[in-house]
Amino acid sequence: MNCETFRDSALDWLEGSLGDAAGFRAHRAACPACAALLAGFEDTERVLRGARVPAAPPELWSRVAAAIARPARPRWIPFAAAAAILLALAGLVAAGRPPRPELPVTIVDAGPALGAFVPRYEPADAALALGD
């Protein structure tokens, strides 16, 4: 075992799951740096295992019980609410759309039919006749 494999094996050693324990011990005895690393890890582990944490507050169960006693909101309610909101918005948009402005209707005399615009020429002899 070398320093690298020793480091890789250190956590397994701490867990008690290391297969090559003899090789690990031999390297620890021969390498002060790795021995110091492991000693530091073992000290840290001892401190962490011995550290206490506060206990859960005694009223925690009453809080949990009150919360789970509340009638559960059916899962479809949020979807139904979202759908209702969308419908309402759509209705508002439709209702709020400004009406098309009513253009003033002007009745335009379209005049005579197209055929009426065909110029009519008086016969030349007739015009001459007017100059009489």
Place this chain on the structure above:
Amino acid sequence: MPTSADRLTEPFRGARVSESQERVEGGTDDAERVRRHLAGDPGAFRELYEKYREKVFASAYRILGEEHAAADLAQEVFVKIHAELRRFKFESKFSTWLFRVAVNHALNRASETSRHARIEERLARDGRGGPGDPAARPERDERVQRAILGLSPKLRAIVGLRYLEGLSYGEIAEVLELSLGTVKSRLFLAHETLRDLLKDVDG
């Protein structure tokens, strides 16, 4: 009403007790309790709560570092577990599922609260920490907690699962849905950081 210091004098219900308890009761009892709950036994969920309340609270406390936040989170976790119990598949241990829910909730909360870190720092300076006032705790335990809070939330989660809950590396990998190698490398990193921070703390 008991204070934090009073409650610290209660028997510690962390890793050492829980490991022996787990060995005695095993995971099959949990599955049986889940089945009883699903069959309508009103006491079954309370039994699961009593068995795991300290573990869930302690894990939350290790990650969040504050008792009120840990209690709120523990409440949320048990309410969620109660609501989702019908979906529990008996393929894994109940405790694995419970820890996964708890740790994921706590990591999400830690991520949210990190945004409010400045407010928390100000409150701490003003001495308005509430019943979770660190000054009420033994200095040694407080130093350990401060050192752990120096780690990233993900490393805190692994440290808590290992040294509070007493899970093996393989069980931690299952709870956090990580590879065994990732769990070990993160724990190694946590050890390297904590070794310096805790070197003069008596074990």
